[in-house]
Amino acid sequence: SQKIEQNSEALNIQEGKTATLTCNYTNYSPAYLQWYRQDPGRGPVFLLLIRENEKEKRKERLKVTFDTTLKQSLFHITASQPADSATYLCAPGDDYKLSFGAGTTVTVRA
């Protein structure tokens, strides 16, 4: 069965540094991969989508890479700010269905 693993449950970083989150998947060949942000007690908020034929995508301070050979996506938050503190969810998808990882909680210290 499909398995989606996000590298760690928690990541603590200093303000201004780059946070790098990893998402690995097995037994799966997704057509695209999405990243979402989730704050406590709230629904996920869409951040970025990257397709299988794209290697990298950027949006403001966010960067996502997608390596279908390694079955891995990396999510970077550059120049991190305390407001970036949240749980980030990786969600590979195929057709219209998404499968979610458990998330990595990022805490940015001022």
Add this chain to the structure above:
Amino acid sequence: GAVVSQHPSWVICKSGTSVKIECRSLDFQATTMFWYRQFPKQSLMLMATSNEGSKATYEQGVEKDKFLINHASLTLSTLTVTSAHPEDSSFYICSARIPPGTVPSTDTQYFGPGTRLTVL
């Protein structure tokens, strides 16, 4: 754009009662909506896919008679938890898919704020 609302945001009920949760797409028509459940510190688990005007498709292990889904219009899907028990206590989240041909991406799902259900 692409706003999805849920009502109620939280609900407490007694064991054995039924609870209805509404999911609305406010500024777009959603032919497909999804219902997820999330337990603390766990990932979102897809329960069912709701298509307007047809029966919902349930994921393996989800009891369709317990979790009734109705998608009667292009902007509203409802989830009814029937005969709720304490183990049904969870965070229920809906999402809606932008219809094909609409920007930005047709594969993006937009999520509601979630409903916290507590069954006593």
